Amino acid sequence: MFKERLAIRRGAWTKPTCGLAPSYIQANLVIVPYMNAYDFLLFCMRNPKSCPVIEVTDQGSYTPEVFAPDADLRTDVPKYHIYRYGEWTDEKIDIKEEWRNDFVSFLIGCSLTFENALMSQGIPMRHIENEQNVSMYQTNIPCKGAGKFHGNLVVSMRPIRVDRVADAIRITANYPSMHGSPIQVGYPERLGIKNIKSPDYGDPVEIKEDEIPVFWACGVTPQFVAQQSKIEMMITHAPGHMFITNRLDSEIEDY
């Protein structure tokens, strides 16, 4: 197993995973009871841009057989958030005590995965340079509902230099299972974002004069929606504190 996951498992790394283990595919984690799993999977299927499901474990299993058969989803995320009836009740660095045999775990593609591709083509990621978490915002764009699950899209924002915006769109469009191309370029107010300097999740990131804010659908969407559904129990990664899989970015095309 690679050293970054071991550090996370031991509790030695509890920070965001932006820039950690570059080239490995990172994933959002949402764990719900089996009785809510169908509606949640259907919600994801109906909103593939924000909720690109890459793996669903069998009921009660904490092993992602496809993306990381040697991992343990109870320990291998740097920080977990626990929600009961929609209320955030705990933040933990493992969930061994909370684990139940009726839990189903969803791994959902994460835009941190394509940041490596952007950087390798000369498009810098300021939040990584500054060792920050990416900026994330709730929007006014409704998702398609499924059963109990309804709510608005959450987006991540990266400031991109004007002359590289087209490249950033082209490059990320190659990662459809990691949110793909942006959903909007340049107009936060039309997404219902009142103050770009005050993200709802993550850290504020400076936008320089020759840069445009570019917005991608974000994997926090499903956990935001699941939280609003007030289901009895839900466990997620803390925003930005992702599950790092065994697969490489370069394999994503095969998926």
Next chain:
Amino acid sequence: MFKERLAIRRGAWTKPTCGLAPSYIQANLVIVPYMNAYDFLLFCMRNPKSCPVIEVTDQGSYTPEVFAPDADLRTDVPKYHIYRYGEWTDEKIDIKEEWRNDFVSFLIGCSLTFENALMSQGIPMRHIENEQNVSMYQTNIPCKGAGKFHGNLVVSMRPIRVDRVADAIRITANYPSMHGSPIQVGYPERLGIKNIKSPDYGDPVEIKEDEIPVFWACGVTPQFVAQQSKIEMMITHAPGHMFITNRLDSEIEDY
């Protein structure tokens, strides 16, 4: 509504839909009781190449809100197959009498959709020229299981002239939600197909001397697997007798 669907609804068209309403996206239909819907959706999610789900109706609804809000899934397929406990019991041209409030309908992408693109780029489809159904075969390739649902991949075969095989692969790769690129080229025996002249579904299609048989994952897979699972009730389209949606091939990229 376009005339082809009206003809199907009235029972005036009960033949395969290959080549019918060209440019419209065609879909496989699988209807299962709600109690089997989660496992079936999970099976599809785990086998995206053969089971690219494009829409799931709400429980009890026969309206595909996204792909054809004016359609009625009880009448708008030329021919239905009804299975009880895995046994094929009936063939019907509508399922109004069989409809139940716990039914969930799955629309699954279909390779008939990309045939239009192939033909428009000068790659002929012999089964369409001959007014036949496409040839389909069971293979020895296991799908990833989910709950009750286990089984092998079913493929469709089209003979392609040697010098156009690369083009056919390139073109169909642009339709990932319609089975995308082929799974194999040229070696039916390695897929466990004993006699290429005797397909398990559809019609036998001649392979000429300068042609290679090319195999695509087929949307009959999920219904074959659902049949093997012996669930209490399942209704599908008859192979090749697809549901024609309101959406155009050219829109598929947007999905």
